Amino acid sequence: MAHADLPTHLDQHQDQGKDEQRAVTQPTQLQKARKRFLKGLSYFAGDMEPFGKWMSKQFILLQILDWVLRGAAQVMFVNNPLSGLIIFGGLILQNYWWALNGFVGTLFATISALILQQNRGAIAAGLYGYNGILVGLLMAVFSNAGDWYWWLLLPNAFMSMMCPIVSSALGSINSRWDLPVFTLPFNILVCLHMVATGHFNHHFPQVLIQPRTELPNITWAEIDVPKLFMSVPVGVGQVYGCDNPWTGGIFIISLFISSPVTCAHAVLGSAVGMVSGLALAAPFGDIYFGLWGYNCVLACIAVGGMFYALTWQVHLLAIVCAFFCAYLGSAIANVMSRFGLPACTWPFCLSALTFLLLTTETKRILKLPLAKVMYPEKNLAYYWKLKKQEKREKAEAEKKEKEEQDRAAKEEMFLNEKEQLRLELERMKESRDPKNKGSRDHGPPLYLKVAKHRHEH
Amino acid sequence: MAHADLPTHLDQHQDQGKDEQRAVTQPTQLQKARKRFLKGLSYFAGDMEPFGKWMSKQFILLQILDWVLRGAAQVMFVNNPLSGLIIFGGLILQNYWWALNGFVGTLFATISALILQQNRGAIAAGLYGYNGILVGLLMAVFSNAGDWYWWLLLPNAFMSMMCPIVSSALGSINSRWDLPVFTLPFNILVCLHMVATGHFNHHFPQVLIQPRTELPNITWAEIDVPKLFMSVPVGVGQVYGCDNPWTGGIFIISLFISSPVTCAHAVLGSAVGMVSGLALAAPFGDIYFGLWGYNCVLACIAVGGMFYALTWQVHLLAIVCAFFCAYLGSAIANVMSRFGLPACTWPFCLSALTFLLLTTETKRILKLPLAKVMYPEKNLAYYWKLKKQEKREKAEAEKKEKEEQDRAAKEEMFLNEKEQLRLELERMKESRDPKNKGSRDHGPPLYLKVAKHRHEH
């Protein structure tokens, strides 16, 4: 379903590439209509570039709102304010208080990045906001003080404002391997807050999370198939800590608007997570609650077309990564529970980083340079352009080589003919003047002598 | 208080810079007196360079003593044997046995660095000793075998001798980001010893540290304000594991001798830690005991002028870092307690490294290259020199540009005058010889023709 729409996005960029080459040919009626459709699409799909350009001339508060919305969507690697708006809608549907905390987190993280004079382009893409929204949301989700405990906004604001600092620091490390920081700042800061206060705290108590100490009660006959299917959208929703399937569904729509490839991989990842949960004999409750899905959703998106150019090999790699992420998720959840902590998105970060660090000798798995990463469709267009260029260069090199060979062959032929003539001439001369024979044997051939004379004059 | 003395240190280096520039001008009586005072100050303040130079010609055992004392002070980033001596005094005031262990640790770490042929300059600055003193002290502090358990000196010596190895290894990693190793070797080695033996060990038992499992009993009415204020020097003392407020006070004095800026940030950091403890509802006992202070002390010193050049922005950053460090301290203490371990100075190391990895686009937050780091006052002088040089270069560049513009303007004016003259001449010629008109319209102007002729000849 998502793949059906894929070509439209891609052709857009393809066309751009083609247009540069042959701006002479007249577009047909159909091509014109298509172009107009693609232009219309670019107003709300992809990264909404025209809107972003228009925004950059507006009042700063309006700009910040744009950045906050883009930040909300960047959790799923989507740089699109419309998606962000829809995601905030989904959050409000889930819980007003959580949505408020998420908004506060994004806002303060963005403002902090401005104060710390971080890169303006990165701020405008929402890259300093997405950790903030997660920090805000999850601190509200895991707080044991109940909703509308207003004091929570204090550590929320502080931790959100720490996001750009931790992001920048991690960025300094990861940039050595050209890797993104993913949601590591969020993971670090939420775990920091939760373990610093803990369940037994007067000001900011956390929900009690304890390790499993006995065999879970699993009877395969009791499995609830509709709930199992429902766990797929719930898994997508759990990326933002939401267990409402409608909220998850809204998130899926918001992804589809910006990038169908991302949307498809999100759903695929959630399904892989659910299957892994069954394979590893997880309690059904955890699976229904989407706890096995959300990390796989993110890992599958990240590997499947976002940081690698999407090929069939990369698609398979994304599925393997989702399985690995599910395994890792269970492991990390068990370890973290010893400290009263949730798994957050550590499993996604670690598995995606591992798969991005992979090096192979095949050209079908191409890791995009971080500066070139946009969204899967645009990345794919970039990859195709790169491949075409390579092909052209190769063809040109081959052509040149062939021409060189032809010329060499011709020259040789010409020389041979000349030599033939010369030899005949010699023979003729010899027959007339037999004295020359001895000198010809030892001296250079005639045509070289001629060349020598030419140089001397 | 500390800031009042600041200019004296700075001017000293300022003067040096100025002297280089204008050695011609005669110093006044006041300037002479000031210079003499500053020279006198340099004999015991700062890094005691003259003393260090004198020492380098002495007997090796005496040199090692100097290095050990500098090592003792380097825990607080102070490269000053007098401060080290005072610190040892404070330790003896606290506990003879601990002081002995600290001395053994510093000594063995320094000797080990010599055996392993580490950089002699770094050894002489005490950079291989400070982890040793902490290893020695804290192994004694956390030992459950009681004071004067002589066998403890065995693992103490072994672990101290491992310090340079771990330091060197961590240095190889951190140098990629131009970062110091801080007290990471100490943290690693003490945790290693404590968790390798544990509370239930026949040879080297450790004190029992257990995680909190119930709500602490906090009644705000019972708060003891004098003890709260006392917790500030105690926090400084806890850097060396000492809970005696007098020992803490002595440490503050030792800092003041070498560098008032360091001293001020130490006190500030300890206060921030205390406030954070109250904000996060920590048990009062922990706060009084200085457990919330010592990491903030170190973090505040490190960021506030030691590795960054001290500006107002950096000063604020140091305070933020101290708050972050306090948060992190609580988190790490809770995590480590699950393994029966204290927090050591992990929170300081991690928070300071995070803040040193921060990159911004503002010039007011300048991270000094590691090779240029001395002490805050000298760093500041370096920063000012750098800024002045930049200003001068900028001014020169502007001046040059202006001169260039002036010259260009003059030339243009000159050319214009010439052209005016030429045109008048032409007009005069034309009026006399009307045949020339047609050729002049299409051909190049006369002065170009002249140039052409010049080239042809």
Next chain:
Amino acid sequence: MAHADLPTHLDQHQDQGKDEQRAVTQPTQLQKARKRFLKGLSYFAGDMEPFGKWMSKQFILLQILDWVLRGAAQVMFVNNPLSGLIIFGGLILQNYWWALNGFVGTLFATISALILQQNRGAIAAGLYGYNGILVGLLMAVFSNAGDWYWWLLLPNAFMSMMCPIVSSALGSINSRWDLPVFTLPFNILVCLHMVATGHFNHHFPQVLIQPRTELPNITWAEIDVPKLFMSVPVGVGQVYGCDNPWTGGIFIISLFISSPVTCAHAVLGSAVGMVSGLALAAPFGDIYFGLWGYNCVLACIAVGGMFYALTWQVHLLAIVCAFFCAYLGSAIANVMSRFGLPACTWPFCLSALTFLLLTTETKRILKLPLAKVMYPEKNLAYYWKLKKQEKREKAEAEKKEKEEQDRAAKEEMFLNEKEQLRLELERMKESRDPKNKGSRDHGPPLYLKVAKHRHEH
């Protein structure tokens, strides 16, 4: 014993080096016999290069078998299929099911590396198999489902196939410091599997590992000395998770075949581990079971001649590293037991990496570039060659310098003689023509004038 055989290996390469230099000299009868012996040795000792070359032309399945056997031996840094075969023999002696799992693990890891198009040379050296065999073996060892639980082969195959991915990712990181990945992929993946499932799991239950919570019962009178000595081969066997002393003995033989230096360091490391266990008051059962030995075995091999060129200093460093590793082993075992995990070979990896990151200013501790690492004997030959070359270069440089000096001295002498003559000539001229005097005082000396004239003509 092992060192007695050492020269044979080394001379082999030494001879090669010498042959290149003086291929003219006729070898004596003894030299010929020795050479033949060394050639025979190379067919089964070292890395069996002739066999490897012959294999590379065989059918792919046979090649894979070679790679699997080399992979089995690479756990101990041995690149030798015969050693691998003997090791599989030892595993079969221990437990059929474990051996099968080990084989499956190596096979799948190697195949996965082929699919992921990893470096063919590395695959052929077994560098993608050794983590696989450990994953397979240890998953079987720590499974609580009993032997012949066939479902275990599923996660075994999956985790083995993840090995090349994790290896490649870690390799990308470690290559920045020119460090190997050691058995880190195995550690990560086995811990992942164990903690993801845990003791309370329906599909893949793990053995119950719990932290120590009371003083172990140690009475020194009850110590069993023969068992203590037996713990040395058992410690070598525990590298593969085997507690049978005969299996350990077989492993020692397999090491001796390929590289006596490796074998000696393996035994030495195991002994150091046993001593450390006694020093840290470990329960005797753990020591007898070889748990204190296996990490030290690996650490001692890695540092003692494998990644450093073997000198006396390096030999001592290897022993220190083994002690450090034993300490670290106890620490990590205690920490991991909180999560129900064994220590695996984390202690070896961390201690060896620390010691490989060490930098010193002495030339006697030379870390080989990773691309040049073969086996201790060959590494030593490389080191000697390097040293000889350096010596030669130094001698040549000295010779050149001396020649330069001689020539300069001669020239000076010559010039002096000339000048003497010139001066005498001058004096003679002057006596005849007294007018010249004034001009000679201010003008350049005569020989300069002559030079000037020469240039002008």
